[in-house]
Structures are given as structure tokens and as C-alpha cells.
Amino acid sequence: MPSDQLLVIAIFLVTIASLIFTNARPSGIFAGCTLALILFKQISFDKVLDNATNTGLITLVLLLIVSHSIDKTAFIKRLGRAIVSKSYKRSFTKMFAVTFGSSALLNNTAVVASLLGPIKQNTMHAPSKLLIPLSYAAILGGTVTLVGTSTNLIVDSFLRDHGHPGFAFFDFTLFGLSAGLMCGLLLFLMTPLLPEVKAASAQFNSYLLEADVAANSELIGKSVEQNHLRNLPELFLIEVVRRNRVISPVSPDFVIQENDKLIFTGNVQKLENIEHIKGLTMFAEADGLLSENLTEVIISNRAPIINKTLKQVGFRALFDAAVVAIRRDGESISGKMGELKLQAGDFLLLATGNDFHRRDNISKNFFMVSEQKMPRKLLPWQEYFTLAGFVGTIALAALSIVPLAIGLLFFAAALVLAKVSSMSDIKRNLPLNLIIVIVGALSLATSLETSGVINTITGYTGPVLENMAPIYALICIYVMTVLLTEFVTNNAAAALMFPFAYGLVVSMNLPIMPFALAVAFAASASFISPYGYQTNLLVFSASEYKFTDFVKMGIPVSILYGSVVLTLLNFVYF
Structure with missing residues (x-):
């Protein structure tokens, strides 16, 4: 075997070993891998740049950027x-149907991140x-369509690089839908095996x-339970003020009426979970000041406003x-905010006007603590525009009228023009680590092919493969990819295994x-390890699961999932 092939194999093995046995970030490992390939002249810098502008990668980045705007709705x-x-x-x-269906069109990691809070904070189960x-x-759900998961788009980009037209939007649907529904049923039957542990x-x-x-x-005439007010992430309804009477504790059967004042306690960073409820107005929102930027202050010990209520001091005008x-x-506090007597050391989160920092009475009353960035509530027309635009973009791609990448590009631009998103949002949400991982994996895969490693390996295995039925070759590729994706x-697993699959096909x-x-x-198909897939890691961090909980639940699901997919692939193609 030539020295350049041995060198590429060595870099490949070191990359795999580093991913499995070290705690280094995958982006750092693949960045080092790419630099090594360039240093030893196993890939040109121009080819690395080509990989960075890969259509599948660009589509994925645009999809993630657009997903952040969808998440604002x-x-x-x-x-x-x-x-x-x-x-x-x-x-x-309901959880399975919503998550499975949403993940077929939206980025599945974003879907889990959005639903994690309500499920983690629920008091019923x-x-x-x-x-x-x-x-x-x-x-x-992510395996049902081309855009459900980034993996599908990465493999699609490999197909296009090898002269294939790529996947159609619904090429995954028969296999993903069949496997997903059967695994969902199995998962429900296995739920007694799930532990009963509290969320972290x-x-x-x-x-x-x-x-x-x-x-x-929309809350009026329905109970607290019917309005799902106990399922708000990190926000808790502690009392209701009705006609100057404080009602606490609030029972699940308590019916909400017009002009009730709902008093919540919890994490102000989750404020948007209250704001999106139709007809529920925040205390500061009524003054027309509530925006993205909030200022946190502490009332000083010599402040003239001590022992006075917000109404008495005329806080807004002052x-x-x-x-x-x-x-x-x-100390716990309760009652209407406008009637609470302010004390020295109270923390206030303020929505400020343009004149706030120019007032000469600010330093006499407050110590500045910090500026807090809060998610901005979308206007109704912005919500409709965002959802309708996304559905329209996906529909045009599914009908092969407008390529997905082009549709997402123009939709992302439209979101900026509509002020749903901004250039700073795009910069902040740019998945740089993911881009580095994919470019590195694409570069390594390119080197495996151009150096002749794939041809050499398939040459050695040729005599065995000639007598092998196609389904067994398919099973080998599938099993090897599953083992790799668990580690x-x-x-990375998709990018590293595709060249071997392509060599086998040829x-x-x-x-x-x-x-x-x-x-x-x-x-x-990363069901067995909590570390192999982003959604597993999210739920693993949110609850005190053990590694064995994923193994116990994941092995049967993985076996059924693989069996259904391979059976259908064999039936359709061989």
C-alpha cells in the first residue's frame, strides 16, 4: 500500500480514536484533521473551500438559521x-405526535429544545x-423528510458530489414513517421500563x-389546568388577584376571569412563554416599554422610593x-406589583424608555446591575408571515419548483426585511462548530477517495463481495454506520461511512x-448512547438519567428501527 494511503488511513484512525476516547470537541478534532490533510498534501486548500461551499452544507446552515425564527413564534x-x-x-x-410531526419539517434539535421546558416542568408525570x-x-421524525435532520442533507451533498441528482424531498418518507410509527408503538409498550426520577x-x-x-x-372561562398554566417552563402561577383579593394557592380547577391579575414567580428569561398567550398583558407591556433589552437594578439603601408603592411614586413618569x-x-413577596411597598435591596427588572439613562434621579435610587437580553415577542402578522413562509418554502422544494437552498436563502432574507430576524441574530446563531465538523468530515472523505484508499479496500474485499447478496452488503454498511454514530x-458518521458505501456500490x-x-x-439511529445525538444529550442533561437507561430503552428500538428500514430497502430496491 503506497505511503500516501497509509498516511490517510492513519489520520482517519486517529480522528476516530480521538472522537471516541477523548473529551475534545468534535469541531477541534476535525479542524486538526483538516489541517493535517493539508499539511501532508493529501487535500488541496481549494478542495477544502469547495467543501465549505457544499450545497448540502449551505442548505443545512440556512435551515438552522430559519429554524431560530420559527422558534420565536x-x-x-x-x-x-x-x-x-x-x-x-x-x-x-400527544407528545409523540407533536414531536414526530414537527421534526419532519423543523430541525429536530430545535423542536426538542422548545418542548423540553414544558415537559420538564410538568407536575402530572x-x-x-x-x-x-x-x-x-x-x-x-427527523428521518421522514429530507429536511428533518442534518444527516439527510449531508448524505444528499455526497450524492451530488458524485454526480447523482440527490434525494427528492420524500425519498425518506416510506421508510422513515413506517419505522417511526412502529418504534413509537414499541416505545409506548416499554414505558414501564423508564425510571421515575426528578428533573435536574x-x-x-x-x-x-x-x-x-x-x-x-383565550384563558377566560377555562380552568388553570385547561389553560395549561402549570406547564410553563420555569414559571409558576402562585396566586391570582381578583377584585383586590389575593387567591393563593391556585387550584388546577380555578377558572380564569376577565381582569384577573396572574402572579407568576420564576425565571424571567422564560418571559416569552407568558407573552405568547393571547390576551395576557405583562405589567410593563401595558406601558408600551417592554422590549428586548431590560435593565436590572437594585434599590439603594437611601432611595427616596423606599416604603412606597410603584403607584405612589408614579414610577413610569418618574x-x-x-x-x-x-x-x-x-423573603417571599406576593400581591399586585403596583401595590407592593419597595424596600432597600429589592431587585427590579426594568423596561426602560429613551430618557431613562439621562434622568438625574437614577443614581439616587438605584445601583445598576446588568443589561439583560430578552426574546422579543413577534407581532401577529410576523408570526403568520414566518409560519406561512416556511411552509411555502418547504412546499416549493417538495414539488421541485424551487430548490430548497434557494428558497431558504430568499426566505431568510425576507425574515430580516420583516424584522422577524436580524443580521445580529444570524451571526449569533451561525452554527460554526457544526460547519467545522462537516467540512472536516467531507475533507477526510475526499482524501480517502482521491488517495485510492477506498479502491484498495474494495479491491481486497472484492472476491468476498462478488458472491455476497446485496442485502448482506446493505446490512454491513448499516451496522457499521450505527456503531460509528453511537460513538x-x-x-461525522454519515460523512465517514459514505465513501466506503460508495466504493462497495461501484x-x-x-x-x-x-x-x-x-x-x-x-x-x-443513535438510540443507545446519550452522547451520540444532540437530542439525547439535551434530555440526558435535563433529568437525572443514567447511561443504562438509554441502553435499556435504546437497544430494542434500534433493532426494530433497523429491521424495518432494511426490510423495506430490500423490498423496494432489490
Whole structure:
């Protein structure tokens, strides 16, 4: 074997070993791999740049950028609030249906991140009974369409690089839908095996927040339970003020009425989970100041406003600011915010006007603590525009009218023009680590092919492969990819295994499509390890699961999933 092939194999093995046995970030490992390939002249810098502008990678980046705008809408948040009910069977079914369906069109990691809070904070069922199924439902749903998971787009880019037209939008649907529904049923039957453990407690400072029920509120006439007000992530309804009477504790059967003041306590960073409820107005929102940037202050010990209420001091006019939330360390507070007597050391979260920092009375009353960036609530037309635009972009791609990458590019630009997103949002949400991983994996895969390593390996295995039935070759590729994806990232597993699958296809003179689909499905089949897929890691961090919990649930699901996919691939293509 020539020295350049040995060198590429060595870099390949070191990369795999580093991913499995070290705690280094995959982006750092693949960056080092790419630099080594360039240093030893196994790939040109121009080819690395070509990989960085790969159509599949660009499509993936655009999809992730657009997904962040989708996440700003109330759509997923409303679904999240409605998922959990008294019946575990109903909760599981709704959770699986919502997650599976949403993940077919939206980035499945973003879907899990949005639904994690309501499930983790629910008071009806142990979160551990729903969190692993949540992750698995997202993984399964992501395999139904081309855009459901980044893995599909990566394999699609490899196909195009090898002169193939690539995947059609629904090429995955028969296999992904069949495997997903069967695995969903198996998962429900296995739920008694899930542990009953509490969610890991989140660390945040609890503020008191007030929201008024307007005449057009969707909450009126329904109970707290029917309105899912107990399923708000890291926000808790502690009391209701009705006609100057404080009602606490608030029972699940308590019916909300017009002009009620709902008092919440919890994490102010989750404020958007209240804002998206129709007809619920935040205390500061009524003053027209609530925006993205909030200022946190502490009332000084010599402040003239001590022992006075917000109404008595005329807070809005005095400071050109409105109080969004109040926190008092070491003491619980309750009642209407406007009637609370302020004390020295109180933390106030303020929505400020343009004149706030120019007022000469600010330093006499407050110590500045920090500026906080809060998610901005979208206007109704912006929500409709975002959701309708995304559905339209996907539909045009599915009907082969407009290529997905071009549609997403123009849609992302439209979101900026509509002020749903901004250039700073795009910069902040640019998945740089993921880009480095994919470019590195593509570069390594290119080197394996151009150096002749793939041809050499298939040459050695040729005599064995000639007598092998296509289904057995397909099973080998699938199993090898599954084993790899449990130890490294799903995208890396797909990128590293595709060249071997392609070499096998060429040597056996077989169609490429079933093998490309096998690599894509197997790379997404990370059910056994909490570290192999992003959604698993999210739920693993949110609850006190053990590694064995994933092994116990994941092995049967993985076996059934693989069996269904391989059986259907064999039936359709061979």
C-alpha cells in the first residue's frame, strides 16, 4: 500500500480514536484533521473551500438559521403547553405526535429544545417518563423528510458530489414513517421500563411577574389546568388577584376571569412563554416599554422610593421605566406589583424608555446591575408571515419548483426585511462548530477517495463481495454506520461511512440509492448512547438519567428501527 494511503488511513484512525476516547470537541478534532490533510498534501486548500461551499452544507446552515425564527413564534410554545394532561397515555400520544410531526419539517434539535421546558416542568408525570421518548420521537421524525435532520442533507451533498441528482424531498418518507410509527408503538409498550426520577433543577433567580387577563384573552372561562398554566417552563402561577383579593394557592380547577391579575414567580428569561398567550398583558407591556433589552437594578439603601408603592411614586413618569419583575432575596413577596411597598435591596427588572439613562434621579435610587437580553415577542402578522413562509418554502422544494437552498436563502432574507430576524441574530446563531465538523468530515472523505484508499479496500474485499447478496452488503454498511454514530456525531458518521458505501456500490455494480439511504438512516439511529445525538444529550442533561437507561430503552428500538428500514430497502430496491 503506497505511503500516501497509509498516511490517510492513519489520520482517519486517529480522528476516530480521538472522537471516541477523548473529551475534545468534535469541531477541534476535525479542524486538526483538516489541517493535517493539508499539511501532508493529501487535500488541496481549494478542495477544502469547495467543501465549505457544499450545497448540502449551505442548505443545512440556512435551515438552522430559519429554524431560530420559527422558534420565536408561539406555534411550538402553544403545542408544548398543551402536551401534558392527567392521562399518561394521552400525554405520551400527544407528545409523540407533536414531536414526530414537527421534526419532519423543523430541525429536530430545535423542536426538542422548545418542548423540553414544558415537559420538564410538568407536575402530572415524572419528566423522566417522557423525556427519553421525546428525544426518540424527534430522531424518528427527523428521518421522514429530507429536511428533518442534518444527516439527510449531508448524505444528499455526497450524492451530488458524485454526480447523482440527490434525494427528492420524500425519498425518506416510506421508510422513515413506517419505522417511526412502529418504534413509537414499541416505545409506548416499554414505558414501564423508564425510571421515575426528578428533573435536574435549573439554577436561576426567581422574580415576581404580573400579567393582566384582557377582555379578549383565550384563558377566560377555562380552568388553570385547561389553560395549561402549570406547564410553563420555569414559571409558576402562585396566586391570582381578583377584585383586590389575593387567591393563593391556585387550584388546577380555578377558572380564569376577565381582569384577573396572574402572579407568576420564576425565571424571567422564560418571559416569552407568558407573552405568547393571547390576551395576557405583562405589567410593563401595558406601558408600551417592554422590549428586548431590560435593565436590572437594585434599590439603594437611601432611595427616596423606599416604603412606597410603584403607584405612589408614579414610577413610569418618574424614571421613564416600567417594572417587569421584582425579586427580594430572603423573603417571599406576593400581591399586585403596583401595590407592593419597595424596600432597600429589592431587585427590579426594568423596561426602560429613551430618557431613562439621562434622568438625574437614577443614581439616587438605584445601583445598576446588568443589561439583560430578552426574546422579543413577534407581532401577529410576523408570526403568520414566518409560519406561512416556511411552509411555502418547504412546499416549493417538495414539488421541485424551487430548490430548497434557494428558497431558504430568499426566505431568510425576507425574515430580516420583516424584522422577524436580524443580521445580529444570524451571526449569533451561525452554527460554526457544526460547519467545522462537516467540512472536516467531507475533507477526510475526499482524501480517502482521491488517495485510492477506498479502491484498495474494495479491491481486497472484492472476491468476498462478488458472491455476497446485496442485502448482506446493505446490512454491513448499516451496522457499521450505527456503531460509528453511537460513538461519534451523527453527521461525522454519515460523512465517514459514505465513501466506503460508495466504493462497495461501484465494486458490486449496485444502485447507489439504497446504500445512501442506509447510511442516512443508520447515522440518525443513535438510540443507545446519550452522547451520540444532540437530542439525547439535551434530555440526558435535563433529568437525572443514567447511561443504562438509554441502553435499556435504546437497544430494542434500534433493532426494530433497523429491521424495518432494511426490510423495506430490500423490498423496494432489490
